[in-house]
Amino acid sequence: MKLKGDFFERDVVIVARELLGGYFVHKTKQGRLVGKIVETEAYGDADDLASHARFGPTPRNQIMFGPPGALYVYMIYGIFNLTNIVCGKEGSASAILIRAAEIIEGREIIKANIEQSKFAKSDGKLATGPGKFSLAFNIDRTLNGLDITKSQQIYIEQIGENQEPDVVTTTRIGVDYAKHSKELPWRFYLRNNPFVSRR
DNA sequence: ACATGGATTCGCT
DNA sequence: GCGAATCCATGTT
Numbered sequence: 001m002k003l004k005g006d007f008f009e010r011d012v013v014i015v016a017r018e019l020l021g022g023y024f025v026h027k028t029k030q031g032r033l034v035g036k037i038v039e040t041e042a043y044g045d046a047d048d049l050a051s052h053a054r055f056g057p058t059p060r061n062q063i064m065f066g067p068p069g070a071l072y073v074y075m076i077y078g079i080f081n082l083t084n085i086v087c088g089k090e091g092s093a094s095a096i097l098i099r100a101a102e103i104i105e106g107r108e109i110i111k112a113n114i115e116q117s118k119f120a121k122s123d124g125k126l127a128t129g130p131g132k133f134s135l136a137f138n139i140d141r142t143l144n145g146l147d148i149t150k151s152q153q154i155y156i157e158q159i160g161e162n163q164e165p166d167v168v169t170t171t172r173i174g175v176d177y178a179k180h181s182k183e184l185p186w187r188f189y190l191r192n193n194p195f196v197s198r199r
Numbered sequence: 200a201c202a203t204g205g206a207t208t209c210g211c212t
Numbered sequence: 213g214c215g216a217a218t219c220c221a222t223g224t225t
Contacts, residue, residue, distance in 0.1 A: 041206070043206070050206070051206090052206085052221095055222070055223085058221075058222070059221080059222095060220090060221055060222085061221095074206090074220095074221090075219065075220070075221095076205060076206065076207060076219090077204090077205060077207055077208085077217075077218070077219080078205095078217075078218030078219030078220070079207070079208080079217065079218060079219080080207055080208080082206060082207085084206085097206055099206085117208095118217080119207080119208055119209070119217065119218095120207090120208065120209085121208085121209070129207065129208070130206065130207075131206095131207045131208065132207085132208080172206070173206070173207095174205080174206055174207075175206065177204090177205080178206095197207095
């Protein structure tokens with residue numbers, strides 16, 4: 001079933017873990033793209049020195065302060081877009097970075113999407129990293145603010161699993177600048193899944 | 200107005 | 213392990 005607003009209106013760290021195994025769905029003009037989420041990171045409010053919210057509300061990050069279930073998409077290094085989902089109550093700032101997915105449906109379309117970029121390669125690995133995930137699933141900044149709990153175009157399905165997933169909890173990638181916050185165990189991935197971006 | 204540097208990826212060493 | 217590619221948000225002057 002599709003995830004609704006109350007799922008995202010909770011602590012970002014809890015939601016980040018529970019998102020693992022969910023199916024990210026984007027219905028594009030070319031066809032349906034579906035990926036199983038295998039790696040996430042949680043980003044918090046002003047106390048989290050790795051989060052865009054650390055400076056308070058700004059034009060770029062204002063969507064993080066809005067209602068849960070919204071997409072937060074921004075450009076990094078002038079090259080890639082990164083896909084996040086806003087969590088917590090309206091007025092609080094937090095979001096989950098989707099870092100990697102296992103392709104379930106739309107592989108050929110996704111390959112073509114990735115080949116459009118000068119800086120990503122489609123051979124072998126398709127959505128193994130946040131930049132490649134966004135490319136693969138056609139997520140760009142025009143979708144910033146889209147409510148995935150109401151959209152028919154983009155949503156996340158929770159699949160009923162027989163058993164609890166085996167989750168690895170560790171520190172986040174690429175946040176060495178974040179002083180003490182870089183030690184927070186806010187990265188989650190499915191153990192032994194080959195599509196996780198790094199060990 | 201200006202300077203800085205990043206929630207990345209790939210290729211070369 | 214390191215540097216380049218390349219845009220723009222943010223903090224500082």
